[in-house]
Amino acid sequence: MTGTADAVPCGRAHSVSMKRILTLGTAAVLTLGAVTASGSAEGDLAAHGWAGTWAASPAAAVANTPQGYPNYSIRNVVHTSAGGNQARVRLSNTFGTAPLTFGHVTLAVAADGPRAAGGTMRTLTFGGQSTVVVPAGGEVLSDPAWLRVPADADLLVTTYVPTPSGPVTYHPLARQTSFFTRAGDFAGEESGASFTEQTAVWHYVSEVDVRGPARGTVVTLGDSITDGAHSTPGANRRWPDRLSDRLHGRLGVLNAGISGNRLLLDGGASGRNALARLADDVLTSGDVRTLIVLEGINDIQQNPHQTDPAMIVSALRQIVAQAKAQGIRVVGGTLTPFKGWKIYDPTLEKTRQAVNSFIRTSGIYDGVVDFDAAVRDPADPLAMLPAYDSGDHLHPNDAGYQRMADAVPLTLL
Template identity: 40%
Template structure:
């Protein structure tokens, strides 16, 4: 759905994204994949700049984005549009402000509602403004779907495919404390892995067999297999499938096998994340716990994944393994807290990204 007024007709969107690796040349991806019939989207002007916090930018860093040399572009329904590469001194781990003046559609807007980051929406063209003090604040990313960084041949990217736990539900907004964020910081601090980018492809409510957003196996091609520079995949899906009560452990295992098969065909190494405990949550029932344990046992022992990341072992309560340990629980007994997300990232062996 489009944002409430001022909406996306003759509006400026300033969106903030934390990059994982740095470089000297970048480009930005915009998607109109889920627009309604006949709903083309027009970018009238776009620029990137270093964010100085909130809606403000460092104006001396601002660079215009172009599309085949033009400052405006029409993005037809269903299309992905990638800007021209531009010279830009991008520091690893920095916050990048992507500001676009759009004339968008009125329904079926392509975006990511669980941004955990504030987007600023202002009427008219305010692309070049240092600050947008009168902007409406939203918690969704609209149209923007990625930042590509030109990196050395030795570099690569890991895609984190998941649901709301990967999306960061329960983390403090505007602090970049999702577990992929903590992982990116760890990779950047380690000399052997500092050229490893992290792509968060978590969608709240997602699953292998449905839920919110396209099912994982449907979006696998777009969100994982065709991402530039991808070399590794971490899979953390299944809790929403099991929690529905309609999907068996065997069905989740089959979906994981299919994910591994398709990723291996593209030369990716695939790492399986065990499913976190949900005791005390609305999902929890004894039969759901039995299915979760069965899936996790398969992940750990089947050898189907190239390696296992045991998130369950890292966050479960040793006195009640069906529940998250208290410090790792955001309070709903399903999603981790800031500390829980840090613990998840600490459970990842960085040597996995030297292979």
């Protein structure tokens, strides 16, 4: 359960997207009757459409898990951005190579650690059944469950896999402690006493949606800076978390950042390139209203270096075009400074400046967030302000992430 990833199998991006769309469509048909038959909602939160409240993009398969995690119950701790009276959960076998059986899946409001708040444990169903099989490369969406989900709170999504399944899909940079047991099905255990082992990654779960007062979803597509690298573990201080705090549940916020992710190339535990995963991680999420894009610095600074800004610009144009084709507003984020980072040089900086000039002046976006201007040092504009620097000169610290969130004009969302 350490979360070390193998390389992603080649040639699967298109089939994954299609399988997901088909699976979501089936789930929508199956759950419609369940929603109608359930009667009035628990609680009194005004309900609009579905909005995403939490997400973590599937990044890779856990290394050395050819049989998966049979007989494991894994209790993933996730943090909400919006509240509601109903919830549904998305589970992923994106990087699996064989069908994956979930024998028992539950959702609960967290009390502390692996313990669920009293009376909140819900068994999730899939087309009315408590067991579901997810094909290799696919995802499933649960039926809606009546549960009063608070905004800005932790939930527990627990999965039990009874049989060998093949490699386990996961998100490596959780900055959150979750829990597991190898001893069988404890998905419905409220006390959490059986969950004696810990993991620093998220397994299987990729999204939680709620139905409540939120009027849509903001998705933040990015790399480690969006994923929250170097933020305080367990404190939810990534910049999308801080943006959510400013919105007070009026919109859901989904984090589609993957550490190391690039626009143009795949990269092991860094996931499929942003264009390849756009449909899965953005376009089919719950009622997406706005997309904020902060991608490209890894294309510049990672090997092989992309020093032709036209290549990066081409990918950004395509992300904007595909999102707008789905009626999604797109906001561009400028690439933040990295002078002092271990491989920084003037050629790479020139590329960053050219990309940022395009983001600021091209006019293809519905709005621009100048993250670069927000965190740079006025005395040395190619570098991050020391007060915002985690120390590696590439990733912000908690204060830097707060500054990035504060730089987003809420009127753009």
